[in-house]
Amino acid sequence: MESFKDFIIKYKGAIIGALIAILLLLTNLYKLIIGIILIFIGIVVGNYVQQNKYEVKEKIKNFIDKL
Secondary structure (H helix, E strand, C coil), X not given: CHHHHHHXXXXXXXHHHHHHHHHHHHHCHHHHHHHHHHHHHHHHHHHHHHHXXXXXXXXXXXXXXXX
């Protein structure tokens, strides 16, 4: 019984993470989370492009020239 208790104490974070992952899969909330992450990535990329217009244009132009 002591070894089981040590196991629980040692891997408490992993067990909680697994339970949360199972809950997300069962309720299909992972689709919402993926959507929110994609929106956030779009915001970050859009902001980067807006702040660095000329650098991005040059990088795209160089990439197209290589093709």
